[in-house]
Amino acid sequence: MIIEVLYPANANLYGELANIRYLAKCVKDLKIISTSLNDEPSFISEKVDLVYMGTMTESAQELIIEKLSHYKEAIKKAIANGQHFLITGNALEVFGKYIIDEDKKIEGLGIFAFHTQRAMMKRYNSLYLGNYEDIKIVGFKSQFTVSYYDDPSIQPLFNTLKGVGFNKEETKEGIKDHNFMATYVIGPLLILNPLFTQKLLDSLNVPYTLALKDDIMANYEERLKEYSDEATGFYY
């Protein structure tokens, strides 16, 4: 199996590269391609099983949008052809139409019909509990932004049960299109959500063993119980 991590030198906040370190424990002989800002992404021209990109700073986000804009059509084509993507945190915003930050408008790749509002003085932090197909997702959100679907037919990745969705009024969360998966949930998503990781690895059709299964399941079940408890505060 080959994973391409887009811009790990620049998109590496909130412990998110641990997602890849965890997959390396699950899949024997996993090959990881770390793509730098000045490189052409490998998935454009080679077979890559999964493309991953995580949370980044605001300046890195602008730079990455600029770098990926050269491959916009190729990315669209790859998504339509079923290329697997896992995109976390504000990396999701790269694929939208635009980001508004006070008087500034930052054009996104425009692959999906949503836009983002950024407010650097209004950061929010929350826990997250949602549904993905028949399983529950637990995690964290920490962001300066909210996003709005401009096309109601966009399929979300998760449906929010508790915490903030795509924006504070929207329970739909993230983007799912073919095998493209993007969510605002940050951090070690795959370590916190073994059932989701199992589904992801099943869909990649590679042999794997869920690493540290007993610990990871015990942790997931405890967190799920905690987040489902009405007494647990969801906002920091």
Add this chain to the structure above:
Amino acid sequence: MNKIRFMIALLMAKLAVIALKITRHNGTNFPGIVALKICPSFIRYVAKPEKMIAVSGTNGKTTVSNLLNDSLKAAKINVLNNSLGSNINTGIATALIHGVSIFNKEKYEMGVFEVDERSAPRIFPYMTFDYMIITNLSRDSIMRNAHPEYIASLLEKYLPKKTKLILNADDLLSCRLAKDNERVYFGIAELPNDKKESRNLINDIRSCPICHHELSYEYVRYSNIGKAYCRHCGFKAPKYDYMIASVDYDNKLVHFKGLKGESDYRLLNDSIFNIYNELILLTTLCELGYSLSEIAKLLENIDIVKSRFNKTIVNDIEVVMLLAKDRNAYACSRVFEYIATLPKDKEIILMMNNLSDSKHWSENVCWLYDCDFELLNRDDIKHIIATGPREKDYRLRFKMADIHDDKISSCHNELDTPSLLKLKKGSAIYILYGTDSINEALKVKEKIVKRIKEEAR
């Protein structure tokens, strides 16, 4: 109108100071809160010492502020500071209230203020510092600080143009701030344990800020702290105006070179982050006009407060309390690196447990995966105990770092950890506590000491 409002605010704040003295509640921000409530521009109008120094940055600002205060007091300077209050606007307002008479006449010659880097929007528009020291900028609490570039953007936006900056040339995140401001740079020359590549999980500046190719290092200490350059475009970190050229650990000396010459000084503490803190002190004293020989005298009775490192030896077992800031992966990694340099077999109790957070929500554990727990995967670390509400998260994180199951214990209640220790003679026990768990850590230490004494009978 503003002047009247200010005078009422000052009067009420002074009454609050008296009330707090009578009720023995010193050290709170209440006077500042009162003043800012009545007059939001209070900090602008209140009289200030003639020379003003701000100390900010992610790590080391309390230590640097204390060192600077102590040195200036040794120089018989009447220094106003906020060491008894907080480092946000209300704490600074409280200190300024103490510094003036009821008629707003300033009583101090110099002000040294520790400034929380996120408070820039509430402080810098109202007061201009002559000097601003930025120790470094690094990742801190995800919830409060997001990422260091965000903190840098706040400082950049609000820093007055007249302020001269004292910047860490070994930290590309902070040394490139506010390029129009006058500045001097400090740094530490290559040391024996430096590396050529950063091996830490956190390294927030891996790409050249000019051409975006991967940065290289002449030497790197940890994360992005070191002398960076770009092979591709020739970009280089700034040259040092003030530097520690070498450290003599055996004789406890640092060799300092500055714009006024060079001299040896007493090494105040041998941890690398405290060598940076000492260098900042030397740099600032030079900038304030002290000669190298005067600085030597000022340093004679200066020490780094040891409250963050507390060691007791009982029956040939060391019991050490060490502050490892919770939610701060960067600071915890530095503590892990420090422990790795120490001799003896070790048992470690981790109790950076965010006790205040756990009362109202479930901790965001992302920081555990930014933190170098891999540094604890060493032969001389024989046993690690996780505790508190997130004991399972810690256990999992240890295993992600390939720490063997046999070395890991966990329990929910911190006070149960002493009974899990193996307590081998000649070993050291490290209790790593967070910013809000010092009382629990003291109780744990007490129980450990008691158990060692009982078993020695």
